[in-house]
Amino acid sequence: MMKHVRYLVHFGILLVLLYFLRAGLSLNPKEVPSPLIGKPAPAFSLPRLDQPEQRVSLDDLRGQVWMLNVWASWCVACRQEHPLLVQYAKQAKVPIYGLNYKDERAAGMKWLADFGNPYTASIADRDGRVGIDFGVYGVPETFVIDREGVIRYKQIGPLTPEVLRDTIEPMLKQLNS
Amino acid sequence: MRTAVSRIVISLAWALACVGVLAAEALPASNDPILEARVMKISNELRCLVCQNETIAASHADLAVDLRRQVREMLQSGQNEQQVIDYMTARYGDFVLYRPPFKALTALLWIGPGAMVILGLGTLFVVLRRRSRLGDAAFEPDDKDAPQDPHLS
Numbered sequence: 001m002m003k004h005v006r007y008l009v010h011f012g013i014l015l016v017l018l019y020f021l022r023a024g025l026s027l028n029p030k031e032v033p034s035p036l037i038g039k040p041a042p043a044f045s046l047p048r049l050d051q052p053e054q055r056v057s058l059d060d061l062r063g064q065v066w067m068l069n070v071w072a073s074w075c076v077a078c079r080q081e082h083p084l085l086v087q088y089a090k091q092a093k094v095p096i097y098g099l100n101y102k103d104e105r106a107a108g109m110k111w112l113a114d115f116g117n118p119y120t121a122s123i124a125d126r127d128g129r130v131g132i133d134f135g136v137y138g139v140p141e142t143f144v145i146d147r148e149g150v151i152r153y154k155q156i157g158p159l160t161p162e163v164l165r166d167t168i169e170p171m172l173k174q175l176n177s
Numbered sequence: 178m179r180t181a182v183s184r185i186v187i188s189l190a191w192a193l194a195c196v197g198v199l200a201a202e203a204l205p206a207s208n209d210p211i212l213e214a215r216v217m218k219i220s221n222e223l224r225c226l227v228c229q230n231e232t233i234a235a236s237h238a239d240l241a242v243d244l245r246r247q248v249r250e251m252l253q254s255g256q257n258e259q260q261v262i263d264y265m266t267a268r269y270g271d272f273v274l275y276r277p278p279f280k281a282l283t284a285l286l287w288i289g290p291g292a293m294v295i296l297g298l299g300t301l302f303v304v305l306r307r308r309s310r311l312g313d314a315a316f317e318p319d320d321k322d323a324p325q326d327p328h329l330s
Contacts, residue, residue: 033270035270129247135270138227
């Protein structure tokens with residue numbers, strides 16, 4: 001009888017360890033939770049990619065819910081994400097701004113011409129300083145920012161149809177209501 | 178299947194981001210060796226989020242170069258080390274620190290390994306003591322005619 005109890009206890013410990021192993025394996029170590037969620041978006045003022053003489057600042061975008069997609073022509077995963085973004089932009093209820101991160105202007109423009117332009121406007125972060133302020137470390141990244149300029153969500157890595165449908169869409173609906 | 182392929186693509190992209198810039202030119206260091214020493218000291222405490230097992234002092238990733246530049250500029254403008262550390266954690270979280278602060282969220286991280294060692298040594302101690310109390314007969318080879326333990330068959 002005692003032996004049975006002991007086996008059960010050992011089996012229980014094994015199950016707990018297996019549970020942690022499973023949980024650990026299903027996490028992606030590349031996705032570091034951002035401390036910026038729920039915090040005001042960092043102030044910026046950057047030239048537009050297509051019209052460098054025009055600048056866009058955070059204050060210009062206040063009062064509306066918007067998305068910021070960080071992209072670059074040198075970014076492999078952006079290319080994978082882009083068709084989805086182009087398709088999504090056609091029916092998106094909020095403006096999508098692009099942060100062209102550490103890119104050459106000509107390369108960025110050509111990229112948009114070649115693969116389509118889903119952005120209301122792209123702004124050029126040539127030296128990556130605004131990227132650092134947003135805690136960007138793996139392009140592409142996508143932020144959802146509310147009317148008050150607070151960051152509500154950050155997607156690290158490419159958007160997927162599932163993330164758009166299950167996470168971002170409901171959030172936009174809620175923020176816009 | 179599609180997601181598996183895209184995961185591989187993304188992993189490759191990450192790997193490329195880490196090694197692709199090895200050929201980059203030396204970092205634009207300033208001529209002030211004291212400042213550079215301070216930059217390197219702080220950089221050694223900060224994790225590069227692109228190549229997560231490297232400090233931003235050791236990493237050649239683009240982001241690490243940018244972050245070192247940021248550290249240098251902040252020190253040049255008269256800010257102290259704590260301000261630089263605070264700046265980085267405000268943007269990238271505690272994960273950016275090679276020595277994360279001790280708090281509820283990181284308690285397991287700090288205590289876990291020590292607790293496991295103590296638990297292991299404790300178990301070893303108990304088992305050995307129990308065995309030392311057994312008589313010599315317990316260590317004799319099993320007698321063929323002895324009744325079998327039902328749990329071992």
